Amino acid sequence: MSSANLPKTYKVAQIKEKGGDFQLIDVPLQMPKDGQVLVKSSLAVSATVGQRVGSGWQGGHCHACRRCRRGDFVTCENEAENGISQDGGYAEYATLRSEALRSVPEDLKPEKVARFFVPVSLPTTASGTWMFIPATSHLALQYARAMGFRVAALSSSGSKEKLARALGAHEYIEGPKVDQADALQKLGGAKVVIATAPHADTIKSLTPGIAVDGTLLALAVGDEFPVQPIQMI
DSSP states (O other), X not given: OOGGGSOSEEEEEEOOSTTOOOEEEEEEOOOOOTTEEEEETTEESSSSTTOBEEOOSEEEOOSOSHHXXXXXXXXXXXXXXXXXXXXXXXXXXXXXXXXXXXXXXXXXXXXXXXXXXXXXXXXXXXXXXXXXXETTOHHHHHHHHHTTOEEEEEESSXXXXXXXXXXXXXXXXXXXXXXXXXHHHHTTOEEEXXXXXOOHHHHHHHGGGEEEEXXXXXXXXXXXXXXXXXXXX
16 A cells, blocks of 8 residues: 555544543544554555554564663563553554564454453463452463463452353452452462552552462552552561
8 A cells, every 4th residue: 555545634532531431533644754664453554565463552662772682672661652652553543663563364353363462471480379360351361271370350340250250260259249358368368469450449459368479460550559568578
C-alpha cells in the first residue's frame, strides 16, 4: 500500500479523562519516522508490506541506555509504552516501533491473537506450590497450571468461577465473602501472588496472605500503598 492510498484521517477510540468512557474521534494520519512502522489493524503498511504483526504493552526501547546495553530491553530507562507514552491500538491505524513488533501467523483470527500480546511473566519457583492469580488473567491461569503450580483464582464476585476452573484453577476465592488473605494463609500461604490490575487497595489487602519467601508480582502500575516492613522479612 503506497502513501497515496492512505486516508488523511483515521478513527481512534480514546478515553480523555480518568474514569471516562471511550469516545470515537477522527485524528490526522501521520507518516512513520525512522524506526517506526505504520500498522492498520493487523497489517503492516511499511517494512514488509502486508505482513501481519502485533505489539503488546512494551512499545520499544532506546538501544542506548545502561539496561539496553546489557541486553535487558524490557527494563529500558527510556522505554515506550503503547497506549501510555504513545498512542495504542484502539484505532484503525497505529504507529509502532519496529523492534516492538511480533509476527502473527496468517491463519489466526485477530481476536484470537490479541490475547497473546498481554504481558504474562511467571516467576521461577517450585511446582506444586500455590500461585494466586486474578480470575480474569486467562493466560496466567493456564500457564501456571501447565507449569505444575497449585492455582487459586481470586475475584470480587462469583461470576468468573466456572471459567476460572475451566482454565485450570484448583480453588476459587471470592471476596468479599471471605477474607482472601486469610484464605491464602489457610492454604499454606501464597508462594506467588500475581497482581494484574492497578488496584492498590486490593494488592495491599493480599500482602498478608503471602508465604515466607513468597513473591508479590505486580504487573500493573497503580497508586502507592504501604507495606509493613515485617512482611518483607
